[in-house]
Amino acid sequence: MANPTAAMLVIGDEILSGRTRDANMHFLAGELTKQGIDLKEVRIVSDDAPAIEAAVKALSQAHDHVFTSGGIGPTHDDITADCIARAFDAAIDIRADARALLEAHYKNSGLELNPARLRMARIPDGATLIDNPVSTAPGFTIANVHVMAGVPSVFQAMVASVLPGLTGGSPLLSQTLRVHRGEGDIAGPLAALAADFPDLAIGSYPFQINGAFGANIVVRGTDGAQVDAAVTRLAKEFEL
Amino acid sequence: MANPTAAMLVIGDEILSGRTRDANMHFLAGELTKQGIDLKEVRIVSDDAPAIEAAVKALSQAHDHVFTSGGIGPTHDDITADCIARAFDAAIDIRADARALLEAHYKNSGLELNPARLRMARIPDGATLIDNPVSTAPGFTIANVHVMAGVPSVFQAMVASVLPGLTGGSPLLSQTLRVHRGEGDIAGPLAALAADFPDLAIGSYPFQINGAFGANIVVRGTDGAQVDAAVTRLAKEFEL
Numbered sequence: 001m002a003n004p005t006a007a008m009l010v011i012g013d014e015i016l017s018g019r020t021r022d023a024n025m026h027f028l029a030g031e032l033t034k035q036g037i038d039l040k041e042v043r044i045v046s047d048d049a050p051a052i053e054a055a056v057k058a059l060s061q062a063h064d065h066v067f068t069s070g071g072i073g074p075t076h077d078d079i080t081a082d083c084i085a086r087a088f089d090a091a092i093d094i095r096a097d098a099r100a101l102l103e104a105h106y107k108n109s110g111l112e113l114n115p116a117r118l119r120m121a122r123i124p125d126g127a128t129l130i131d132n133p134v135s136t137a138p139g140f141t142i143a144n145v146h147v148m149a150g151v152p153s154v155f156q157a158m159v160a161s162v163l164p165g166l167t168g169g170s171p172l173l174s175q176t177l178r179v180h181r182g183e184g185d186i187a188g189p190l191a192a193l194a195a196d197f198p199d200l201a202i203g204s205y206p207f208q209i210n211g212a213f214g215a216n217i218v219v220r221g222t223d224g225a226q227v228d229a230a231v232t233r234l235a236k237e238f239e240l
Numbered sequence: 241m242a243n244p245t246a247a248m249l250v251i252g253d254e255i256l257s258g259r260t261r262d263a264n265m266h267f268l269a270g271e272l273t274k275q276g277i278d279l280k281e282v283r284i285v286s287d288d289a290p291a292i293e294a295a296v297k298a299l300s301q302a303h304d305h306v307f308t309s310g311g312i313g314p315t316h317d318d319i320t321a322d323c324i325a326r327a328f329d330a331a332i333d334i335r336a337d338a339r340a341l342l343e344a345h346y347k348n349s350g351l352e353l354n355p356a357r358l359r360m361a362r363i364p365d366g367a368t369l370i371d372n373p374v375s376t377a378p379g380f381t382i383a384n385v386h387v388m389a390g391v392p393s394v395f396q397a398m399v400a401s402v403l404p405g406l407t408g409g410s411p412l413l414s415q416t417l418r419v420h421r422g423e424g425d426i427a428g429p430l431a432a433l434a435a436d437f438p439d440l441a442i443g444s445y446p447f448q449i450n451g452a453f454g455a456n457i458v459v460r461g462t463d464g465a466q467v468d469a470a471v472t473r474l475a476k477e478f479e480l
Contacts, residue, residue, distance in 0.1 A: 013443055016279045017412060018270030019458060020445065025284075029258030039256045041291065042284040044265075047443070051281065074424045075444040076431035116427030135448070151446055172257060184314045187356030191316040203253055203287070204315040205260065206391055208375070218259060 003038045003169030003222070007059040010044040011052055011070035011080050012150060024069040024155045031159055036169035036222070037065065047071060052083040060087070060145055065166060067159070070150030072139065074116040080147060081140070085124035088142055095123040098138055105136035131161040170222035175231045179238050182206075182213040189237050190217065197230050199223065243278045243409030243462070247299040250284040251292055251310040251320050252390060264309040264395045271399055276409030276462070277305065287311060292323040300327070300385055305406060307399070310390030312379065314356040320387060321380070325364035328382055335363040338378055345376035371401040410462035415471045419478050422446075422453040429477050430457065437470050439463065 008028055014020040025042055032039045040063060045051040052071070059066045071080030085092035098121035106113040120137035123129065130139035130146065132154055139148040139158045148158040179186055183206045194202045200221040207214050219230045234240075248268055254260040265282055272279045280303060285291040292311070299306045311320030325332035338361035346353040360377035363369065370379030370386065372394055379388040379398045388398040419426055423446045434442045440461040447454050459470045474480075 013441060013460075014445055014458065015265075016269055016282070017414070017460065018266060018268075018273050018279075019414065021266045025255075026258060026261045029256055031258075033258050039258075040286055040288075042256070042282075044282040046280055047441075048280075073444070073446060074427045076427065076434050077441075077443050111422060111424065114424060114428070116431075117424035119427075120424075135453075151448070153448065174257070174259065182351060184351065184354060184357035184360075187315040187359075188354070191356075194316050201253060201287075201317075203317050204313070205254055206313060208391070208393065213375075218254065220253075220257065 003036050003172075004064040004167065005040045006032055006037050006065040006067065007041040007043070007063040008039065009052075009055050009059055009066060009068045010042065010150075011047065011068060012044070013046045013077075015044055016046055022069075023152045024150065027152070027156060028067055028069075028159060031163060033172050035163055035166070036171045037166065038169070038172070047077045047079060049079055049083050049086075052080060053087045056084055056087040056145060060143060064144060066145040067162075068145065068147050069155055072120065072137070072147060072149055074119050074137075078119070081122050081124065084142060084145060084147055088124065088145075090124035090126055090142060092122055092124045094118055094121045098123045098129060101129075101136055101138060130158050133157050133161075172220055172222060173224050173227050174218055174220040175227055177217045177219075177231060177234055177238070177240060178214065179217055179240070180212065180214040181238070183215050186215060186217070186238065189234070193230055193234060197221075197226060200226055200230055202230070243276050243412075244304040244407065245280045246272055246277050246305040246307065247281040247283070247303040248279065249292075249295050249299055249306060249308045250282065250390075251287065251308060252284070253286045253317075255284055256286055262309075263392045264390065267392070267396055268307055268309075268399060271403060273412050275403055275406070276411045277406065278409070278412070287317045287319060289319055289323050289326075292320060293327045296324055296327040296385060300383060304384060306385040307402075308385065308387045309395055312360065312377070312387060312389055314359050314377075318359070321362050321364065324382060324385060324387055328364065328385075330364035330366055330382060332362055332364045334358055334361045338363045338369060341369075341376055341378060370398050373397050373401075412460055412462060413464050413467050414458055414460040415467055417457045417459075417471060417474055417478070417480060418454065419457060419480070420452065420454040421478070423455050426455060426457070426478065429474070433470055433474060437461075437466060440466055440470055442470070
C-alpha cells in the first residue's frame with residue numbers, strides 16, 4: 001500500500017525576502033520520512049490572506065496531511081488562523097479552552113494577558129488544539145491541516161505532539177554511495193539500475209571539489225533488502 | 241509602480257526527503273530583493289513530471305518571472321527540461337547550439353560526450369540559453385521561466401547571468417530593531433505603526449534566549465525616508 005502523502009505550507013515574508021533561512025521544512029521533512037509519510041510538496045507564501053487561503057485549500061485537497069508553519073503569534077501580521085478558518089468556512093473567535101491555557105500561563109508569568117496576546121486564543125470552531133510545551137499558545141488541527149508556529153523550537157515541539165497521532169506508512173530507507181566520477185559517466189548504469197528496481201527511487205546529486213567531479217548516489221525505498229541489493233550492484237559496477 | 245513579482249520552483253526529491261537542505265532559495269531571495277523583484281511564492285516538488293508541469297504553468301501565469309532549480313543534469317531523474325517544454329507546448333530535442341558548447345567543453349576535458357551527457361543539450365525550441373561558466377551545460381529561458389541547475393555553485397552563476405537582463409523595481413530596504421520584550425507587549429504599538437505607514441511592511445520575529453522573550457522587528461519598504469521615520473518612532477516608543 002502506498003504511504004500517506006503530506007504537504008507543507010510555510011507562511012512568512014521574512015523567508016521570501018531572504019532575511020531568514022527557513023529551518024522548519026528541513027526538520028519536518030526528516031521527521032515525516034522516518035514515519036513513512038511522503039512529503040510531496042512544499043509551498044512558501046507571503047503574509048497575504050488570499051495567497052494563504054488558496055494554498056491551504058489546494059494542498060488540503062491534494063494530500064493526506066498538511067502542515068503549516070508561521071503566522072500564529074500576537075502581532076498584526078499573524079493572520080494564519082483566520083485565513084485557515086475561512087478556507088474551511090469555519091467560524092473563528094477567542095475560544096474558551098485556548099483562553100484558559102493562556103490565562104494560566106500569563107498568571108504564572110506575571111505578564112498581562114492583553115488583547116494582542118488574547119489573539120493567540122483565536123481558534124476555528126471544530127479544531128483540536130495542538131499542545132505547545134515551549135510557550136503555551138496552542139496550534140490547532142482542522143480537517144487534515146495542522147497549524148503550527150514558525151519559531152523553530154515551538155514548531156518542533158508541536159510536530160512532536162502531532163506526529164505520534166498520525167498513521168504512518170513504511171519508513172523510507174536510504175543508502176548513499178559517494179562516487180568520484182562525473183555524472184555523465186555514471187548516468188548509463190544508474191538508468192539501467194532504475195529500470196531493474198522500479199520500486200526504488202535512485203537519485204544522483206553531483207558535487208565538485210577542487211575541480212574534480214563526483215556524485216552522491218542515493219537509493220531510497222521501503223524494502224531494505226531491495227535497497228541493499230541495488231547498492232551492492234552499484235558498488236560492484238563502480239568498483240568501490 | 242508596483243515591483244515585478246517572481247516565483248521559484250525547486251525540483252528535487254532530496255529536499256523533500258530531508259536529505260539535503262535547500263540553499264538556492266535563500267540565495268535567490270536575497271538577490272531578487274536587491275534588484276527590486278518581489279519573490280511572492282516558492283514551491284518545492286518531487287522529481288515527478290505531472291507535478292513539475294502543473295507547478296510551472298501555475299507560477300508562470302501568476303508571476304512576471306519564474307526561476308527553477310534542479311533536474312537538468314545527465315541522469316535518468318533529470319526530467320525538468322522535458323517537463324517545461326511540455327508545459328509550453330514546445331518541441332524539445334538536442335539543439336545544435338547547446339551541443340556545440342558541450343562538444344568544445346568535453347574535447348578540452350578529455351571526457352567522452354556520451355549519450356547521457358548529450359541529454360544536457362536538450363533545449364526546447366524558442367528558448368534562449370543561460371550561460372554556465374562553472375560546468376558548461378547551459379540553462380535556458382523560455383517565456384518568463386528561467387531554468388537553472390540545482391548545484392549551488394552553478395545555480396548562483398546562472399542567476400548572475402540572468403538577473404542583469406531583467407527589469408527590476410525599487411530595491412526593498414529594511415531595518416531591524418531588536419527588542420527585549422515579549423511580542424504580546426509590542427503588538428499594540430506595531431499595529432498602530434502599520435496603520436500609520438501603509439506603504440511599509442512591518443514584521444515581528446520572536447525569539448527566546450535563556451528563557452527571556454524578545455523580537456526582531458523588521459521594517460521594510462522602498463522609500464528610505466519612510467523606513468527611517470518608522471524605525472525612529474519605534475525606537476522612541478520602546479525607549480531603545
